[in-house]
Amino acid sequence: MFDGFIRDNAAWTPRAPAVILPGRRYSYAAFDADIDRLGSALAERGLGPVCGVVAVAIASPYLQLLTMAALARLGICGAPGADPGADLRLTDSDGLGEGPPVLRLTPDEVTAILAAEPRFDLPQLELDPDALGHVMLSSGTTRSPRRVGLTWRRLEAGNHANLRSYAAGKAGTWAPVTGVDSMLGFSMSVAAWSVGGAVAWGFRIRDIPALMEQVEPGIIGLTPRQLRELLTVLPDGFLARPEWRICAAGALLPAPLAHEARLRLTPDVRIIYGSTEASLLAVGHAADLEEHPGLVGRTPAGAILEVVDDDGRPLPDGETGEFRITSERMSQGYLDDPEASAERFRDGWFHTRDLGRRLPDGRLILEGRVDDRLNLGGLKLMPQVVEQAAYAAGGVADCAAFAAPGTDGVEQCWLAVVAAPGGERDRLAALLAARADLPPVHLAWIDTIPRNAMGKVERGLLRGQLLAALLGGDP
Amino acid sequence: MFDGPIRDHAGWTPRATAIVTPGGTFTYAQVNADVDRCAAALAELELRPGQVVSVALAAPYIQLVATAALARLGVASSPAGDWGADARLSDAHLSDGHVPPGGSPEGSSVHRIDEAWLRAMYAREPRPWPSRAYAPLDLGRVMLSSGTTGRPRRVGYTWRRIEHGNHLSLRSYGGGRLGAWIPLVSIDAMMGLTMAMCGWAVGAAVTASFEADDLPRWLERLESGIVAMTPIQLRRVLDALPPGFRPTPRWRLMVGGAVLPPETAREARARITPDIRTLYGSTEGGAGGQGLASGLDDAPGQVGITPSGAIVTIVGEDGRPVPEGQSGEVRIRGPRVIQGYLGDPEADAERFRDGWYLTGDIGHRLPDGRLVLEGRRDDRMNLGGLKIMPAVLEAAALSCPGVRDCAAFAVPTPDGLDACWLAVVAEPGFDGGRLTRHLAGHGDLPAPRYAWTRDIPRNAMGKVDRNALREAVLAATRPPAAGKAPDV
16 A cells, blocks of 8 residues: 555656665656565565564664555554564564564565665555454553554554644654654554655754754654653754644644744744544644643544533533544454454443543544553542643643552642743742642652653553652651 | 645634635634534434545635535535436435426435535534544446537545545645645536645645636735646636746646647746646546646646656557557556446446556657647547647647637548648738748648637637537538538
């Protein structure tokens, strides 16, 4: 499927860059020819759709992209290297851990394959639209990742939605900082190739400012945490590049961070609210965060998103409930996990476990995870409400609210805070205490907020650390 | 489906332009509100999902709004020609004009969309019409295939097929483009519908009712985007370029509907923009080729590669694929191909076989994968056993200096064999003998008879009307019947 986009552009714009790596560029013609070379070599080693799901555990950035596309050209379902349920792992390293069977391509073999004369073009396959095209791993915050199967049709429908929402009108260079094994990174790569753009891959965050000055502007996809890091490493005197678009995904984008990015990087900062299971749920403008913290935008056409109460009944605009979604660009369940599937996929809806509400104009406000909801002895509260109050008070660089039991066993509200330079601790405590809409908030001052790879706060870890500290008598 | 992006962009960029007509500019917020108003008004006419409603509204803005409003209701729309005395096919008909003779056929209804109706509709409160879930295999749009002969055939698109086509356009010529999207044909033609839907999909400004003669000033005035037109319209644009017109290289021109003559392409690349692409497709089979106009220099008739997602093969008269490089009929299969005409099993049997759509186009493939079109199967001349495509003779004639336009066609002779004719538009004072000598130098071409004319008849899509030429020759050469004056 998406290998076809590369072949098309190899005919229309053969000399345009398809892949930009640190220090090297590959044109569409070169990339397409390499896909045929590698695809032929893999077919000779017996790889085909009957092999099932093939995980790409390849460290070399170019070879990783090449392998993804070559598998698609052979009609084989690809997967991230870490997929525990894959039928085969393709790798270029010799130190893979336990897991599915391994097919290793040594660097010498790869060199020989890519140096060979292209013997033949692989034919364009007629794919069964309902067959699996790719497996993604959903970012489970606690459990082992769940496997989400994307059919070829679902990949097409998802790409179409991307092209008419966050990517509308953009070509140029697309830099998926979240990695091509993430849903955002994978779909950005496919989308870039579908419009003849270049995928910039293998760059560290500190290389991004130079990239923004050197290549044709396009889209940078990252998590809020990576955006924070990008702003930290931004050289003095960096002139904002308004032709670039920044797309933040994976966690809520804090309004102050968005504000700084709009001033220092580009005014065109978008919020992507998506999930591996349901593709795009909403796309919004970061500028709107000033007025509505937690805003994630509106649902692109083709999907129906509802806000429902605990019994699954739709709620009126303005009331908080769980988001559920149905669309053509949605998966139908997890692979090999009927229990999780039954829990999250019901009656044609995917239940996101995200809590939020809808504004009268249709924009969605995300308040947090159902599982994060603090239950303070019966008082239910989203941690984001406390966190946003802390940011609004000022002097806070980062923070996360969580619950921990008090001496009486009743859960108390805690806020882990990383102070901004010059932030006054007493002032924050006083301002939070003055908020009539908040319960008493205990403050814990720490150096960093623990987050997972996608930038989501690990509240369980905070709770554990706090309890250990309290038990140890060291507040 | 295609009303959805209008709502999306009304949310993201409410003040951006959604529609430009020669008379006005309308933002996404305005258009979306009008689509909501119109949907509410149409719902009161008992139009419901499952029906096909033809839209015969001449004013461009309301034509677009009504079509999007039907989609918002989940009702399939169809062009104006899908209803009338000869084609009572749609279930209902929105008309701003008179009711066709014969009145309203049984089981269908005509709704007058007159000024009073429009005034009442625009005066409504724009209540957001709820987003609906579409059954992907339900009918979303009916198009009429541009049959060169006989009555048009009805092509039904499911919502999924509409999405699929939209995705293809976005990932081929529309990728990374905003600005103004200018179709020089209406949404009743495939190219116009595709352009409008794709322009809205990315939040661009879609124009309606723009004329080729006015295009030069729009190219200077609007934010650069895409223009879609037929070769004949491109010729008109070139003729309308004012003296001293400076090229506008940020625009992209898409030319489809007929093969783009290399000379026209070269002139347009130099005088308008170097970014010119060719589109080859059909209502039934979707996009079959997309190429760069610059590729016409070394391969006249080339229409580019087949965009991924469809399979195209060239087959001989026995229906089997021909060896690479040989001529044959172009056939196509894949998710962009419809499965048959609506209510026309006879035509289905003729054009659809084993999942393939037989395009009726004759062509061959170059070693680099590009398709070269030679003409229509129905146009192929059989001159007493010598088979030749008109395009071969036309290309040779056009390379003769002084020949401006021409069309080859076959005309039956009294002995039962077909004779080859060439209608020629030449520069004033052109010496016909020069063309005869020129063609004689081309080897094994048949020597045509000449019909000198002022212009070549073409249909709206720019395709030569060879039947008209044949009839004209027959009328002119037929001996007058006894006792009757010759036809005038």
